[in-house]
Amino acid sequence: MNILTAVEGLVEEAKRQIRERVWFVTDTDRTVAAEAATELPAVGGTPRHQQVLLEVDRLEHLREALAAVAIALAHVYGRLAWFLGAAATALSSVLHWRAMPADTGSTFGAEPPTFQQYTEAEEAVRRLRSALTGIAAA
Numbered sequence: 001m002n003i004l005t006a007v008e009g010l011v012e013e014a015k016r017q018i019r020e021r022v023w024f025v026t027d028t029d030r031t032v033a034a035e036a037a038t039e040l041p042a043v044g045g046t047p048r049h050q051q052v053l054l055e056v057d058r059l060e061h062l063r064e065a066l067a068a069v070a071i072a073l074a075h076v077y078g079r080l081a082w083f084l085g086a087a088a089t090a091l092s093s094v095l096h097w098r099a100m101p102a103d104t105g106s107t108f109g110a111e112p113p114t115f116q117q118y119t120e121a122e123e124a125v126r127r128l129r130s131a132l133t134g135i136a137a138a
Contacts, residue, residue: 002117006090007124011131014083018138025138029080032072034136036084039068040129050122055099058118062094065125080135087128094121 017023025033050058066088073084097117098110113121 002120003090003093004120004124004127007087007128010083010086010090011127014079014131014135017079018135023079025080025135026078028076029078030136030138032076032080033132036068036072037129037132037136039072040065040125040132047119047122051119055112055118058122059094059097059099059113062091062097062118062121062125065128066091066094069128083135090124091121091128093117 014023018025050061053061069084069088069091073081073088076084094113096110097113098107099112102110
């Protein structure tokens, strides 16, 4: 499953749980979700803007997004923690990507992502940011 598909599934599940009152969003959830959403705009530019960046910059932004999710996860428990944990897992593929050529030697399993993988991962971060903004407002 690709990153975008995984994040879309998480977002839909979170919306459903909030709508059906399975997840009662707490004040702490709202605060942490709002803070996390503000940390994600590094990849929040328009798709056209992202596509003109160097691959190394695109990958850096995606890794920063993963770090922001992990930091937010460290501050909560319960459903928001579960949501953020699953989001971090979905985004973790970027840890195995590389933007630099491998002249010689091992890359420790890192592979260059395709253009489509970059685009889908960036869209996943945008959707995640939107979902966190929605959780903050719930």
